[in-house]
Amino acid sequence: MALTAIILLCFAALLPFPGLGERDHSGELKTFPVKVIVINDRSEKISYSTTVTEGWTMFGALNELQDSNSSFKFTSTNDKHYGIFLESVNGLPGSKKDNTYWQLLSQKPGGDITPLEVGMGCYQPQEYENLILEFTKYHPKRDLFHHDL
Numbered sequence: 001m002a003l004t005a006i007i008l009l010c011f012a013a014l015l016p017f018p019g020l021g022e023r024d025h026s027g028e029l030k031t032f033p034v035k036v037i038v039i040n041d042r043s044e045k046i047s048y049s050t051t052v053t054e055g056w057t058m059f060g061a062l063n064e065l066q067d068s069n070s071s072f073k074f075t076s077t078n079d080k081h082y083g084i085f086l087e088s089v090n091g092l093p094g095s096k097k098d099n100t101y102w103q104l105l106s107q108k109p110g111g112d113i114t115p116l117e118v119g120m121g122c123y124q125p126q127e128y129e130n131l132i133l134e135f136t137k138y139h140p141k142r143d144l145f146h147h148d149l
């Protein structure tokens, strides 16, 4: 009986569980601050702070901010190919009719402001990053082929 238990334990120790026990599964994920800057249709800038855990997406960061600060609100829709689309911020929606949308931009410490190349359901914010949500008008014909961001 004891021998069977020892054999089973040795076998279990050899089983491949890749990742388990490594840093990512140790429960020691770092949390860090990010800023969310909203630039609305009147070009007013409102700056918010929130805390993000390593590996969260931008969608997670915006949800955390919404849960902790009643003056920030957003809504999103699901695109079946590209994932989560930011639809409205603080009650102001983008509109296909008016060719407006909320553009997603980022500024890392000491860096330039650049548009994100993926949606907020994929993008993972980094430490001290500024996530910028800017209400923007697009040119429908030109943007059908590329983003002039």
Ligand code: B12
Pocket: 078, 079, 081, 082, 083, 084, 085, 086, 087, 096, 100, 101, 102, 103, 104, 105, 115, 116, 117, 118, 119, 120, 122, 138, 143, 144, 145, 146, 147, 149
């Ligand atoms: C036109 C276009 C837009 C227009 C769509 C509005 C409209 N009424 O047409 C606008 C300017 C709003 C737009 C915005 C963005 N877009 Co865009 N867009 C395109 C483009 C050039 C064509 C899409 C299209 O019309 N297809 C034809 C129609 C018939 O198919 P459809 O499935 O109905 O198209 C819809 C979706 O594509 C959706 N959509 C467009 N862009 C995005 C981005 C995301 C993240 C989501 C979830 C949905 C989505 O809007 C279309 C109309 O409803 C594609 C590239 C391409 N050539 O395909 C990039 C593309 C889809 N967009 C992209 C990106 C990154 C964005 C932005 C995140 C850019 C930014 N930094 O802000 C934002 C979304 C921000 C947000 N609020 O969440 C990437 C997606 C990459 C990815 N893996 O996530 C693509 C592939 C361009 C690229 N190569 O970088 N976009």
